[in-house]
Amino acid sequence: MDTPAELGxxxxxxRAGLRPEDVGLVAYGTRRRVPGLRREELAQLAGVSVAYYTRLEQGQSTGASDGVLDAIARALRLSPDxxxxxxxxxRPPRAGRRPARRAESARPATRRLxxxxxxxxxxVLGLRFDVLAxxxxxxxxIAGHLPADAPEHPDDRPNTQRMLFLDPHTRELYPDWKGEARRAVSSLRLVAGAHPDDRRLAELIGELTxxxxxxxxxxxRHPVRRCAFGTxxxxxPLVGPLELDFEMTRLPDSGGQALLMYGAEPGSPSEAALRLLAREAVAFYAP
Structure with missing residues (x-):
C-alpha cells in the first residue's frame, strides 16, 4: 500500500467534510474553490504552519509527533479510530525485509472453544478477514451455501470481505447490504493502515477494487471504524428474518485473529429462528 498517498x-x-462554520471560522460570501476547509484554515486550527501541513498532506513529512497528530485530529474532529x-x-513502519507470513490457522484450543x-x-477470522474456522x-x-470444510483449505478459504462484495448469496443475506458494506470497508481500512506492508492484504484490496x-x-471515501459490536x-434462506447482536473479540497472541459471535434477544422471534437454524445445522453435520 502506498502509505504517503493514503495519508494525503x-x-x-x-478536510473536505468540514465547513468553516462547523469549526467556528467565519465563512464569507466569496465562492470557495475547494470543498470544506482550506489547508491554511486547517493549519490555523491545528496550530501548525501551512507549509508543514502541506508537506504532511503530500506525504513528504514523516515522523510527526504525537502532539502534532493530536492537534490535527482535534481540528478535523476525528474519532478515536x-x-x-x-x-x-x-508514521508507517520502516521498509525492510520482513519474514513471509505463514498461512494462518486457528489454534487447537480455539477450535475446542x-x-x-x-x-x-x-x-474465527484471520487478520485479512479469512474464515479460519x-x-x-x-x-x-453466514455461509451455508459453501462446503463445511471450506476454512480448511488455506489457498481458497472464504473471506468475509470478498463474500460480501462478490458473492450474490452473501449479498442476499443482508437486508441492509449497504450498511454492512460500509461497516466492512471501515474495518478493512483500519487493518490496512496498521499493516501497510502486508502483500496479501494489498492483493485483496486490489482485487475488490x-x-x-x-x-x-x-x-x-476512507471510512474508518472498528466494528467490534452491534446489531x-x-x-x-432457511429461517427468514433474524436480528442478532454480535461481538468481535481479538484473540491474544494470534497475529490479529478474532472470534466473531452472534446472539439473539431471549424470547424474541430471532431466538426461535436461531434455534431452528441450529437444528438444521445439527442435521447437516450429523454422520
Missing part, C-alpha cells in the same frame, strides 16, 4: 487522501477527505488510523499512516459454543454462531451454527448462519465498483467507491439484520 485520508486528510483531504476529512480515525486518530489511530492517522497515526498509522503518518468453537465446538463447545452450542447454540451460538461463532467464526467456524462452528456448525456459524457456518449455517477491480471487481466491485461499490467497493471502490466506498474505499475512496446485524439477516434474511436467512
Amino acid at each position: 487522501s485520508f486528510l483531504r477527505t476529512r 480515525e486518530r489511530a488510523h492517522l497515526g498509522n499512516l503518518a 468453537l465446538a463447545a459454543m452450542d447454540g451460538v454462531p461463532a467464526v 467456524w462452528n456448525p451454527l456459524g457456518h449455517a448462519l 477491480m471487481k466491485s465498483g461499490e467497493f471502490a467507491a466506498l474505499w475512496s 446485524k439484520s439477516f434474511h436467512h
Whole structure:
C-alpha cells in the first residue's frame, strides 16, 4: 500500500467534510474553490504552519509527533479510530525485509472453544478477514451455501470481505447490504493502515477494487471504524428474518485473529429462528 498517498487522501477527505462554520471560522460570501476547509484554515486550527501541513498532506513529512497528530485530529474532529488510523499512516513502519507470513490457522484450543459454543454462531477470522474456522451454527448462519470444510483449505478459504462484495448469496443475506458494506470497508481500512506492508492484504484490496465498483467507491471515501459490536439484520434462506447482536473479540497472541459471535434477544422471534437454524445445522453435520 502506498502509505504517503493514503495519508494525503485520508486528510483531504476529512478536510473536505468540514465547513468553516462547523469549526467556528467565519465563512464569507466569496465562492470557495475547494470543498470544506482550506489547508491554511486547517493549519490555523491545528496550530501548525501551512507549509508543514502541506508537506504532511503530500506525504513528504514523516515522523510527526504525537502532539502534532493530536492537534490535527482535534481540528478535523476525528474519532478515536480515525486518530489511530492517522497515526498509522503518518508514521508507517520502516521498509525492510520482513519474514513471509505463514498461512494462518486457528489454534487447537480455539477450535475446542468453537465446538463447545452450542447454540451460538461463532467464526474465527484471520487478520485479512479469512474464515479460519467456524462452528456448525456459524457456518449455517453466514455461509451455508459453501462446503463445511471450506476454512480448511488455506489457498481458497472464504473471506468475509470478498463474500460480501462478490458473492450474490452473501449479498442476499443482508437486508441492509449497504450498511454492512460500509461497516466492512471501515474495518478493512483500519487493518490496512496498521499493516501497510502486508502483500496479501494489498492483493485483496486490489482485487475488490477491480471487481466491485461499490467497493471502490466506498474505499475512496476512507471510512474508518472498528466494528467490534452491534446489531446485524439477516434474511436467512432457511429461517427468514433474524436480528442478532454480535461481538468481535481479538484473540491474544494470534497475529490479529478474532472470534466473531452472534446472539439473539431471549424470547424474541430471532431466538426461535436461531434455534431452528441450529437444528438444521445439527442435521447437516450429523454422520
